[in-house]
Amino acid sequence: MPFKKLHPHIKERLEYLEIITPTPLQRNSIPVIKSGVNVYCLAPKDSGKTTTLILTTMQKLKCEAVGNAPRAVVLVENKEKALELYETFLTFTKYNSLRVYVGHEQLHIDVQKSEIFEGIDILISTPKTMNKLFLLNGVSTSQLKILSVDDAEFLSQQSDYAAIMSITQSIDRCQYVLYSEKMQSKLKRFESYFMEYSKIVTA
Template identity: 50%
Template sequence: MSFKKLNPQILEALETNNFEAPTPLQKKALPIIKGGANLFCIGSKGSGKTTAIIISVMQKLKCKPEGDAPRALILVETKADALNLKEAFEKFIKPRTIRIYTAYDEQTLDQQREEIYYGQDILIATPKRLNKLYLMNSLDLSQLKLYILEDAEFAEKGLYFAAINRIPESINKCQYLVFAETLSARLKRFEDTFMYRAQTIKVK
């Protein structure tokens, strides 16, 4: 099975980066995500979760910029995780197309507020910094289409867990995706707050 029914820019990037066929996880996850369902996507390291995130975001955003408010929000644990994910995205992004921004604690809040205000399509953030921006009313979530947790085990921590649950309170309609190596009882609790009617796939 090859990749199909994707935006031509994604197909071109997959070919350029030598992705010949989807992994078993991607075969299961991508159709569900494309269909709009909330999803717990559980797979071991190397199963293709990060690429599944990138394909899903690029497809949902039609590989083009639009408006000023973020349309995809991805939470990661650390600055290094944010920068690594941005680098992975950039292999799929043509110059002057999708706008992508990372927010983490080492930057100044005023700088981040200004740069997000001037227009970003994808926002990759650590929970602590995202929470500060949120509490300062510095995030316009009205256009958000995807709310994603990458390597979501960090979300089990008490402070992070509360912050992650708080953000959806200001989101009208959105698709929620959680990617992790294991689905703990604590992560499963997101079903009670924002992961309504979520499907679950597990691939080793």
């Protein structure tokens, strides 16, 4: 079954990248994520979690730049993962107007604040950097539609757990999608906070 009901630009890029058939996880998760509910996507490595994250983020933002404040945030464990995901995003956002920005601990926070202020659509960051930006009024979440976490297992580390709890308490309303190989007790605990009424999707 080919990818259906996705933005024409996404379908065009998938075709160009020769990604024709969705993985079982993509088939199961994309319609659920598109519905707007909070979702735990649980599947083994190499089952298409990161591509799902990118496609659903682009779909949510309708593949076009709007305003200045980020409308999507993607949290990852560290600088290496942030840069890797940024490069992957660019292969999909090429030829549309979406502006993707990557932040991490090694990049001075004032630089990040001024660059984000110029206007972005998708912010890729680590929880600690995102929280620091938040506390310094370096990023607005007033337009935020979706917050995703790639390979969310790292949130079991106390500093990252505390950072995401702080971030989510300051966000009025948005959709949350967590991608992980399996459900961990700390991830499950988020159901009592920002992952209320969430659905679990597996491959």
